[in-house]
Amino acid sequence: MKKTIYTLLFITTILFNCSSDDDSNQGDDIPEYRIEFSGEVSTQIDDYNFGVEFISDGTIVSNNTWTGNTTQLISDFKELSGNTIGIKLEVVDFVPDGSNNPLGMRLNSINVKITKLSDDTVLVNEDLEPLFTNTDSRYIATLSYNILSEDLVIEYETDGF
Known part of the structure:
Protein backbone atom coordinates (compact mmCIF):
# COMPACT_ATOMS: atom_id res chain seq x y z
CA MET A 1 0.00 0.00 0.00
CA LYS A 2 2.81 2.44 0.89
CA LYS A 3 4.53 1.60 -2.38
CA THR A 4 1.38 2.46 -4.33
CA ILE A 5 0.94 5.81 -2.53
CA TYR A 6 4.58 6.76 -3.12
CA THR A 7 4.24 5.78 -6.78
CA LEU A 8 1.09 7.91 -7.16
CA LEU A 9 2.77 10.86 -5.41
CA PHE A 10 5.79 10.52 -7.69
CA ILE A 11 3.65 10.43 -10.84
CA THR A 12 1.54 13.37 -9.63
CA THR A 13 4.67 15.40 -8.88
CA ILE A 14 6.05 14.73 -12.35
CA LEU A 15 2.76 15.66 -14.01
CA PHE A 16 2.48 18.97 -12.16
CA ASN A 17 6.11 19.87 -12.88
CA CYS A 18 5.77 19.05 -16.58
CA SER A 19 2.50 20.90 -17.11
CA SER A 20 3.11 24.41 -15.89
CA ASP A 21 0.63 27.24 -16.30
CA ASP A 22 3.54 29.60 -17.00
CA ASP A 23 3.18 30.52 -20.69
CA SER A 24 5.79 33.26 -20.54
CA ASN A 25 8.07 31.49 -23.02
CA GLN A 26 5.31 30.29 -25.27
CA GLY A 27 4.33 32.56 -28.12
CA ASP A 28 7.54 34.59 -28.16
CA ASP A 29 7.99 33.65 -31.80
CA ILE A 30 4.38 34.25 -32.79
CA PRO A 31 4.25 37.32 -35.04
CA GLU A 32 2.11 40.12 -33.71
CA TYR A 33 2.62 42.74 -36.43
CA ARG A 34 2.83 42.90 -40.20
CA ILE A 35 5.24 45.40 -41.76
CA GLU A 36 5.00 45.97 -45.50
CA PHE A 37 6.30 48.36 -48.08
CA SER A 38 5.66 49.18 -51.71
CA GLY A 39 7.36 51.43 -54.23
CA GLU A 40 8.27 51.90 -57.87
CA VAL A 41 11.82 51.28 -59.07
CA SER A 42 13.28 52.76 -62.23
CA THR A 43 16.60 53.60 -63.82
CA GLN A 44 17.82 55.96 -66.50
CA ILE A 45 21.49 54.96 -66.76
CA ASP A 46 22.73 51.92 -64.80
CA ASP A 47 20.82 48.83 -63.64
CA TYR A 48 19.15 49.25 -60.27
CA ASN A 49 19.85 47.15 -57.20
CA PHE A 50 17.61 47.91 -54.22
CA GLY A 51 17.37 45.97 -50.98
CA VAL A 52 15.08 45.70 -47.98
CA GLU A 53 15.74 44.44 -44.46
CA PHE A 54 13.01 43.70 -41.93
CA ILE A 55 14.20 44.36 -38.38
CA SER A 56 12.89 43.27 -34.98
CA ASP A 57 14.57 44.59 -31.80
CA GLY A 58 17.76 45.39 -33.70
CA THR A 59 18.02 42.01 -35.45
CA ILE A 60 17.60 41.55 -39.20
CA VAL A 61 14.86 38.94 -39.53
CA SER A 62 14.52 38.85 -43.31
CA ASN A 63 15.83 40.60 -46.42
CA ASN A 64 15.25 40.77 -50.15
CA THR A 65 16.74 42.49 -53.22
CA TRP A 66 15.51 43.64 -56.62
CA THR A 67 17.83 44.05 -59.58
CA GLY A 68 16.90 45.11 -63.09
CA ASN A 69 16.68 47.81 -65.70
CA THR A 70 12.95 48.28 -66.28
CA THR A 71 10.42 50.30 -64.32
CA GLN A 72 8.36 48.10 -62.04
CA LEU A 73 6.36 48.11 -58.83
CA ILE A 74 7.97 46.23 -55.96
CA SER A 75 6.61 45.23 -52.57
CA ASP A 76 7.36 42.88 -49.73
CA PHE A 77 6.15 42.15 -46.20
CA LYS A 78 7.12 40.28 -43.07
CA GLU A 79 5.20 39.35 -39.94
CA LEU A 80 7.22 40.22 -36.83
CA SER A 81 7.06 40.43 -33.09
CA GLY A 82 9.15 42.56 -30.76
CA ASN A 83 9.15 45.92 -29.00
CA THR A 84 10.79 47.83 -31.86
CA ILE A 85 10.14 46.77 -35.42
CA GLY A 86 11.30 48.42 -38.59
CA ILE A 87 12.42 48.36 -42.16
CA LYS A 88 15.55 49.51 -43.96
CA LEU A 89 15.46 50.28 -47.69
CA GLU A 90 18.72 50.89 -49.49
CA VAL A 91 20.60 51.19 -52.72
CA VAL A 92 22.73 48.03 -52.50
CA ASP A 93 26.52 48.50 -52.68
CA PHE A 94 26.34 52.30 -52.63
CA VAL A 95 29.58 53.81 -51.32
CA PRO A 96 29.43 57.41 -50.00
CA ASP A 97 31.88 59.63 -51.89
CA GLY A 98 32.47 56.70 -54.27
CA SER A 99 33.34 57.37 -57.88
CA ASN A 100 31.90 54.11 -59.25
CA ASN A 101 28.40 54.36 -57.82
CA PRO A 102 25.55 53.53 -60.19
CA LEU A 103 23.66 56.56 -61.48
CA GLY A 104 20.04 57.20 -62.37
CA MET A 105 18.37 54.71 -60.02
CA ARG A 106 15.16 55.69 -58.24
CA LEU A 107 12.80 54.13 -55.74
CA ASN A 108 9.71 56.36 -55.75
CA SER A 109 6.32 56.33 -54.06
CA ILE A 110 7.60 54.41 -51.04
CA ASN A 111 4.88 53.52 -48.57
CA VAL A 112 5.44 51.62 -45.31
CA LYS A 113 2.59 50.20 -43.28
CA ILE A 114 2.62 48.44 -39.89
CA THR A 115 -0.52 46.55 -38.89
CA LYS A 116 -1.39 44.85 -35.61
CA LEU A 117 -2.42 41.32 -36.63
CA SER A 118 -4.84 40.64 -33.77
CA ASP A 119 -7.34 43.30 -34.84
CA ASP A 120 -6.00 44.69 -38.17
CA THR A 121 -5.33 48.10 -36.60
CA VAL A 122 -2.98 50.13 -38.80
CA LEU A 123 -0.34 51.58 -36.46
CA VAL A 124 1.83 53.24 -39.13
CA ASN A 125 1.00 54.28 -42.69
CA GLU A 126 3.89 56.46 -43.83
CA ASP A 127 5.08 57.74 -47.21
CA PHE A 132 17.94 57.87 -55.77
CA THR A 133 21.49 57.96 -57.09
CA ASN A 134 22.90 60.90 -58.99
CA THR A 135 25.50 63.56 -58.19
CA ASP A 136 23.43 63.97 -55.01
CA SER A 137 22.06 60.73 -53.58
CA ARG A 138 19.65 59.56 -50.92
CA TYR A 139 20.62 55.90 -50.63
CA ILE A 140 19.16 54.57 -47.35
CA ALA A 141 15.81 55.06 -45.61
CA THR A 142 15.20 53.45 -42.22
CA LEU A 143 11.86 53.45 -40.41
CA SER A 144 11.56 52.09 -36.88
CA TYR A 145 8.51 51.98 -34.64
CA ASN A 146 8.52 51.34 -30.90
CA ILE A 147 5.38 49.41 -30.08
CA LEU A 148 5.40 50.34 -26.39
CA SER A 149 6.00 54.10 -26.65
CA GLU A 150 4.48 54.49 -30.15
CA ASP A 151 7.59 56.45 -31.22
CA LEU A 152 8.17 56.54 -34.97
CA VAL A 153 11.67 57.35 -36.24
CA ILE A 154 12.56 57.84 -39.91
CA GLU A 155 16.18 58.38 -40.90
CA TYR A 156 17.82 58.96 -44.29
CA GLU A 157 21.43 58.66 -45.37
CA THR A 158 22.56 61.00 -48.13
CA ASP A 159 25.69 61.80 -50.10
CA GLY A 160 26.65 64.94 -51.98
CA PHE A 161 24.06 67.29 -50.53
Whole structure:
Protein backbone atom coordinates (compact mmCIF):
# COMPACT_ATOMS: atom_id res chain seq x y z
CA MET A 1 0.00 0.00 0.00
CA LYS A 2 2.81 2.44 0.89
CA LYS A 3 4.53 1.60 -2.38
CA THR A 4 1.38 2.46 -4.33
CA ILE A 5 0.94 5.81 -2.53
CA TYR A 6 4.58 6.76 -3.12
CA THR A 7 4.24 5.78 -6.78
CA LEU A 8 1.09 7.91 -7.16
CA LEU A 9 2.77 10.86 -5.41
CA PHE A 10 5.79 10.52 -7.69
CA ILE A 11 3.65 10.43 -10.84
CA THR A 12 1.54 13.37 -9.63
CA THR A 13 4.67 15.40 -8.88
CA ILE A 14 6.05 14.73 -12.35
CA LEU A 15 2.76 15.66 -14.01
CA PHE A 16 2.48 18.97 -12.16
CA ASN A 17 6.11 19.87 -12.88
CA CYS A 18 5.77 19.05 -16.58
CA SER A 19 2.50 20.90 -17.11
CA SER A 20 3.11 24.41 -15.89
CA ASP A 21 0.63 27.24 -16.30
CA ASP A 22 3.54 29.60 -17.00
CA ASP A 23 3.18 30.52 -20.69
CA SER A 24 5.79 33.26 -20.54
CA ASN A 25 8.07 31.49 -23.02
CA GLN A 26 5.31 30.29 -25.27
CA GLY A 27 4.33 32.56 -28.12
CA ASP A 28 7.54 34.59 -28.16
CA ASP A 29 7.99 33.65 -31.80
CA ILE A 30 4.38 34.25 -32.79
CA PRO A 31 4.25 37.32 -35.04
CA GLU A 32 2.11 40.12 -33.71
CA TYR A 33 2.62 42.74 -36.43
CA ARG A 34 2.83 42.90 -40.20
CA ILE A 35 5.24 45.40 -41.76
CA GLU A 36 5.00 45.97 -45.50
CA PHE A 37 6.30 48.36 -48.08
CA SER A 38 5.66 49.18 -51.71
CA GLY A 39 7.36 51.43 -54.23
CA GLU A 40 8.27 51.90 -57.87
CA VAL A 41 11.82 51.28 -59.07
CA SER A 42 13.28 52.76 -62.23
CA THR A 43 16.60 53.60 -63.82
CA GLN A 44 17.82 55.96 -66.50
CA ILE A 45 21.49 54.96 -66.76
CA ASP A 46 22.73 51.92 -64.80
CA ASP A 47 20.82 48.83 -63.64
CA TYR A 48 19.15 49.25 -60.27
CA ASN A 49 19.85 47.15 -57.20
CA PHE A 50 17.61 47.91 -54.22
CA GLY A 51 17.37 45.97 -50.98
CA VAL A 52 15.08 45.70 -47.98
CA GLU A 53 15.74 44.44 -44.46
CA PHE A 54 13.01 43.70 -41.93
CA ILE A 55 14.20 44.36 -38.38
CA SER A 56 12.89 43.27 -34.98
CA ASP A 57 14.57 44.59 -31.80
CA GLY A 58 17.76 45.39 -33.70
CA THR A 59 18.02 42.01 -35.45
CA ILE A 60 17.60 41.55 -39.20
CA VAL A 61 14.86 38.94 -39.53
CA SER A 62 14.52 38.85 -43.31
CA ASN A 63 15.83 40.60 -46.42
CA ASN A 64 15.25 40.77 -50.15
CA THR A 65 16.74 42.49 -53.22
CA TRP A 66 15.51 43.64 -56.62
CA THR A 67 17.83 44.05 -59.58
CA GLY A 68 16.90 45.11 -63.09
CA ASN A 69 16.68 47.81 -65.70
CA THR A 70 12.95 48.28 -66.28
CA THR A 71 10.42 50.30 -64.32
CA GLN A 72 8.36 48.10 -62.04
CA LEU A 73 6.36 48.11 -58.83
CA ILE A 74 7.97 46.23 -55.96
CA SER A 75 6.61 45.23 -52.57
CA ASP A 76 7.36 42.88 -49.73
CA PHE A 77 6.15 42.15 -46.20
CA LYS A 78 7.12 40.28 -43.07
CA GLU A 79 5.20 39.35 -39.94
CA LEU A 80 7.22 40.22 -36.83
CA SER A 81 7.06 40.43 -33.09
CA GLY A 82 9.15 42.56 -30.76
CA ASN A 83 9.15 45.92 -29.00
CA THR A 84 10.79 47.83 -31.86
CA ILE A 85 10.14 46.77 -35.42
CA GLY A 86 11.30 48.42 -38.59
CA ILE A 87 12.42 48.36 -42.16
CA LYS A 88 15.55 49.51 -43.96
CA LEU A 89 15.46 50.28 -47.69
CA GLU A 90 18.72 50.89 -49.49
CA VAL A 91 20.60 51.19 -52.72
CA VAL A 92 22.73 48.03 -52.50
CA ASP A 93 26.52 48.50 -52.68
CA PHE A 94 26.34 52.30 -52.63
CA VAL A 95 29.58 53.81 -51.32
CA PRO A 96 29.43 57.41 -50.00
CA ASP A 97 31.88 59.63 -51.89
CA GLY A 98 32.47 56.70 -54.27
CA SER A 99 33.34 57.37 -57.88
CA ASN A 100 31.90 54.11 -59.25
CA ASN A 101 28.40 54.36 -57.82
CA PRO A 102 25.55 53.53 -60.19
CA LEU A 103 23.66 56.56 -61.48
CA GLY A 104 20.04 57.20 -62.37
CA MET A 105 18.37 54.71 -60.02
CA ARG A 106 15.16 55.69 -58.24
CA LEU A 107 12.80 54.13 -55.74
CA ASN A 108 9.71 56.36 -55.75
CA SER A 109 6.32 56.33 -54.06
CA ILE A 110 7.60 54.41 -51.04
CA ASN A 111 4.88 53.52 -48.57
CA VAL A 112 5.44 51.62 -45.31
CA LYS A 113 2.59 50.20 -43.28
CA ILE A 114 2.62 48.44 -39.89
CA THR A 115 -0.52 46.55 -38.89
CA LYS A 116 -1.39 44.85 -35.61
CA LEU A 117 -2.42 41.32 -36.63
CA SER A 118 -4.84 40.64 -33.77
CA ASP A 119 -7.34 43.30 -34.84
CA ASP A 120 -6.00 44.69 -38.17
CA THR A 121 -5.33 48.10 -36.60
CA VAL A 122 -2.98 50.13 -38.80
CA LEU A 123 -0.34 51.58 -36.46
CA VAL A 124 1.83 53.24 -39.13
CA ASN A 125 1.00 54.28 -42.69
CA GLU A 126 3.89 56.46 -43.83
CA ASP A 127 5.08 57.74 -47.21
CA LEU A 128 8.87 58.01 -47.36
CA GLU A 129 11.09 60.28 -49.42
CA PRO A 130 12.39 58.62 -52.61
CA LEU A 131 15.77 56.94 -52.79
CA PHE A 132 17.94 57.87 -55.77
CA THR A 133 21.49 57.96 -57.09
CA ASN A 134 22.90 60.90 -58.99
CA THR A 135 25.50 63.56 -58.19
CA ASP A 136 23.43 63.97 -55.01
CA SER A 137 22.06 60.73 -53.58
CA ARG A 138 19.65 59.56 -50.92
CA TYR A 139 20.62 55.90 -50.63
CA ILE A 140 19.16 54.57 -47.35
CA ALA A 141 15.81 55.06 -45.61
CA THR A 142 15.20 53.45 -42.22
CA LEU A 143 11.86 53.45 -40.41
CA SER A 144 11.56 52.09 -36.88
CA TYR A 145 8.51 51.98 -34.64
CA ASN A 146 8.52 51.34 -30.90
CA ILE A 147 5.38 49.41 -30.08
CA LEU A 148 5.40 50.34 -26.39
CA SER A 149 6.00 54.10 -26.65
CA GLU A 150 4.48 54.49 -30.15
CA ASP A 151 7.59 56.45 -31.22
CA LEU A 152 8.17 56.54 -34.97
CA VAL A 153 11.67 57.35 -36.24
CA ILE A 154 12.56 57.84 -39.91
CA GLU A 155 16.18 58.38 -40.90
CA TYR A 156 17.82 58.96 -44.29
CA GLU A 157 21.43 58.66 -45.37
CA THR A 158 22.56 61.00 -48.13
CA ASP A 159 25.69 61.80 -50.10
CA GLY A 160 26.65 64.94 -51.98
CA PHE A 161 24.06 67.29 -50.53
